[in-house]
Amino acid sequence: MTTELPHTEATEGGYGGAVSQTLARVARLHRLAGGRLLRPTGLCSGQEFLMMALWDAGPVRQSELARALDLDPSTVTLTLRRLEQGGYVIRARDPHDRRVMLVRASEESYALRPKVAEVWGQLEEHILDGLDDAEREAFARILSKVEKNLAPAEEGPPDA
Numbered sequence: 001m002t003t004e005l006p007h008t009e010a011t012e013g014g015y016g017g018a019v020s021q022t023l024a025r026v027a028r029l030h031r032l033a034g035g036r037l038l039r040p041t042g043l044c045s046g047q048e049f050l051m052m053a054l055w056d057a058g059p060v061r062q063s064e065l066a067r068a069l070d071l072d073p074s075t076v077t078l079t080l081r082r083l084e085q086g087g088y089v090i091r092a093r094d095p096h097d098r099r100v101m102l103v104r105a106s107e108e109s110y111a112l113r114p115k116v117a118e119v120w121g122q123l124e125e126h127i128l129d130g131l132d133d134a135e136r137e138a139f140a141r142i143l144s145k146v147e148k149n150l151a152p153a154e155e156g157p158p159d160a
Helices: 018-041 047-057 061-068 072-085 108-128 133-155
Strands: 089-094 097-105
Touching: 018 047, 018 108, 047 072, 047 089, 047 108, 047 133, 061 072, 072 089, 089 133, 108 133
Parallel strands: none
Antiparallel strands: 089 097
């Protein structure tokens, strides 16, 4: 016997944090929509961030890439392995320090750059559909403030 779970809105159920719950759902839906739009490029959702960083930076240490994107090094290693298998990145030892792994975008991957930019433009228009210019500006401003509020959260919750 299975029980069907009710679909509840963030404000129901007495759990509080309606904005946080909505933001989590929106982030998930944004990632899914981005993944659908990226599918024709051959990239999976999240991989485009690494590619954009590599297209902009050129060869970088794998550890610097993880730090710059605020990702766990093991996540970056796995993602780069998949991108390397797809022919999008090249990893090689640093000739000056053999302990260091350098990563760069392959020449072939640069053909994806305008496609990824187009996908992000389409996604932007999709999420902002129905908002007028003033609402778009206000939304961007508010999201920027929320991002700043969350940035120090990595060090733990604020002291009570």
